[in-house]
Amino acid sequence: MEELVESSKLLKACLDRYIRACSAITLSYSPANKDRNSCLLDAITSELQVVAAYEKSIQTAQSTLSKGRNTCPALVPIESLPSEVLEWIFELAYYSWLRSVDIENFEPVDGEDEDVPSDYIQYDMNVKLPHPMFPETLTRVCVRWRQVALNLHRLWSRIDLPIFSQSYKRLLLRGNAFASRAAMELDVHILMASGEMESKSLYRRMDRFCATIGSKIRALQLTNGVKSHPQFPDSYLASLLAASFAHLTPGTLDHLALIDHYPPGANLIESAELAQSSDRDIIRIKLPQRQIAEILGPIRSLWLKSHFFPWESPAYYGLVDLRLLTSGEARSVSIESAQLRNILSACPKLRTFQCGIEVKEANTATQGSPGPVYLAELEELHLRQMEYYENQDVISLISPGPKPLSLSIQIARPSLSESLFHAHVLAFFARSNVTTLYIESHSSCPRLPLGRLLTDSPKTTCIIGLRGFNLTQETVISIDPGQSYLTQLDCLNLTQCVCHIESLQQMVNICPVRMVKLPEPDLLVDNEERVRWNPRTLDRLAPIFPVVKCVKEDTSVEEWNSWGIVEWDWGTF
Structure with missing residues (x-):
């Protein structure tokens, strides 16, 4: 205590003396002196750099004192709570924060102003560099909060990587830090929000990043919100898929979401060894079909918008959450009612089903009319994106259980x-x-x-x-x-x-x-x-x-x- 008081007095005295010296040297310097090499000007320039270093030291001291103050339950009542309650509060606050900055839940909006290019996309870019960088902020409040936050692996399990500027490099480093603090479960969201960032360097970095964390990825969402260039019609989603999919561990992935707001026309996703070279409407994954099947088979949640795996793919087996949607930019995508019936039959524990693609009615004269598929666990059925005269072909296939x-x-x-x-x-x-x-x-x-x-x-x-x-x-x-x-x-x-x-x-x-x-x-x-x-x-x-x-x-x-x-x-x- 005595050391702190004495040091504080000395610091104040030194600062007062330093400020007087700065004022004196500034008054001594004459603007009429055009000599750039004068001793006075060199001293002023040098001290400006020193002052900047002092600012960092003062911030460090302030942070240290704040951490000490924040540990006092009398001044900060939340410190009296057990660690288990703090963990619950942290998770609840983190979830709310994620919902407030997650731009993947917002549809991109084309520019309508006459001065804005027609292919301009406007996003809610609150997620550019999320502020505060939530989990990191918790570690800087006090020693106890730091310990609780670092030990709460779920706080670090969500990795957001919006690609809209060169800051994605910083976010890649942040993602690696999160992965090192998380347990064996990662929820990774990658969003292409700017075509200007598209480059071989980007995908090399993405490939290295996914190679490092791939074995931990349990949920993966890839979103494209950029229109393809007419001269390069491939979907940006295809490049994101190529950089990440090869590093996924079979049996680990629970949730996969592939969202393309601006598909150039590709609708199917297949192994390169099966796709024909003449098939232009296919995204080719450069992996053996067997490996792709091993990755997709254990998935329980599948969200697809504009691009789909073949309807007989093992990706559609054993799901609890299935969403099949299409973008207004995409050409018509359809599935036959018999194919949809097979998918529903293969998902007896389905809880959520959202359908926005065309379902073609089967020829009942030749195939007969089997009864609806019983889905005992179904809790949500969303067909708002289908025209009212189209939803009959879906509703007639489903018989829900007793759940609300x-x-x-x-x-x-x-x-x-x-x-x-x-x-x-x-x-x-x-x-x-x-x-x-x-x-x-x-x-x-x-x-x-x-x-x-x-x-x-x-x-x-x-x-x-x-x-x-x-x-x-x-x-x-x-x-x-x-x-x-x-x-x-x-x-x-x-x-x-x-x-x-x-x-x-x-x-x-x-x-x-x-x-x-x-x-x-x-x-x-x-x-x-x-x-x-x-x-x-x-x-x-x-x-x-x-x-x-x-x-x-x-x-x-x-x-x-x-x-x-x-x-x-x-x-x-």
């Missing part, structure tokens, strides 16, 4: 005289336990008969989500006497809907709703005037709904009532 099911579908323009849902959807309701129903409009903001919504929805429904509907005074609720209908909802999600206060009030009078969730940009119609949601208009919803919540518009409606739909978490299986 979340279903999202698209419907045709509603009518007062007809059911909101086609016959095949109503038949699906009868053989399933739908508790969460998300409905999207096929046409542009049609009026939705709320009476039809309450009578036609499954009576087990607790949550309803609506996207792209007009809920105005003309949608008066009319229910025939004796007709059954929903009498209670836990939550109503509204996105891109035009609403009227009186219509919502009328609905709640018949079917009480505990909570309403909506993104801020939605419109509210009141007294025939459209206004944006704001605190004042939201206050008018409070007498109608006990709980009113706003959500981020860029979050898909299926995620509004869950914590981790988008994030693959192998710990839950």
Whole structure:
């Protein structure tokens, strides 16, 4: 203690003396002196470099003292918590932070301004160099936090590598550091966000990086958000795949996501030894087919957008999470209903299925009409990205088990005289336990008969989500006497809907709703005037709904009532 006090006094005295000396030498130097080699100018220049070094030393001292102060439970109450509770808090905070900076969940948006090139892509680049660099920050608070964070392997298991500038080199070094601190499970996300970075040097570095950590990769997501150059039509995703796939260890990979927002046209992914040289629409993996099968076989979660493995591939066996999507930039991708049936039959423990590709109906006259595939574990079925007249070929193939099911579908323009849902959807309701129903409009903001919504929805429904509907005074609720209908909802999600206060009030009078969730940009119609949601208009919803919540518009409606739909978490299986 005495040493610290004495050193502090000496430091202050020396600093005062030093500042006076700096002032004196500055006053002594004459600007009229144009001699660049004068002793005074050399001294000033030299001291500027010394001061910069002092700044670093002062920061080190400040950091050391802060760490000591932060260990005191009286001043920092969180220090009184057990390490196990701190670990839980760290993980919860880290997960929230990841969700806030993960640009892979955002669709790239083409430039629409006349001064912006048509192929310009605008990303939410909060992830450029995530600040704070979350796990590292935890290690700099105090000695105890450093110990807890370094011993919490899960904090270091997620490696994000967005390639948008030369900073990817720093992120590669960061990834190696994370891998050394993590256990034997890594979740690696690689995103190509700038075509200017594309080079042989990049892929050599990527290859070396993946060779170092490949045996630990349990989840791999490769995302391309860059349009291919007309002279070089190959997908950037193909290069990322080539740099990483060869280093994966068979039997280790649990989750694979290949997301291409701008595919040049390639749709299939095959071994180079099987692909014909004339096949232009194929991404070739320079590995033996047997090795590819050994890597893909144990996968339990598979997300594919725009590029797919052959439908008979072992990649589609034993899955618990399957998502088959296509980009608006890609040419049509289709699967025959018989092929999809085989895939579903090979995944008896499937929990989540999302389909956005065309399913071609089988020739029932020659093949017969077998019953639907029983999926006892199915919890989520999302078909919103399919046209309403296409989803029959998927729904007719599936018979869910007794578990509560979340279903999202698209419907045709509603009518007062007809059911909101086609016959095949109503038949699906009868053989399933739908508790969460998300409905999207096929046409542009049609009026939705709320009476039809309450009578036609499954009576087990607790949550309803609506996207792209007009809920105005003309949608008066009319229910025939004796007709059954929903009498209670836990939550109503509204996105891109035009609403009227009186219509919502009328609905709640018949079917009480505990909570309403909506993104801020939605419109509210009141007294025939459209206004944006704001605190004042939201206050008018409070007498109608006990709980009113706003959500981020860029979050898909299926995620509004869950914590981790988008994030693959192998710990839950």
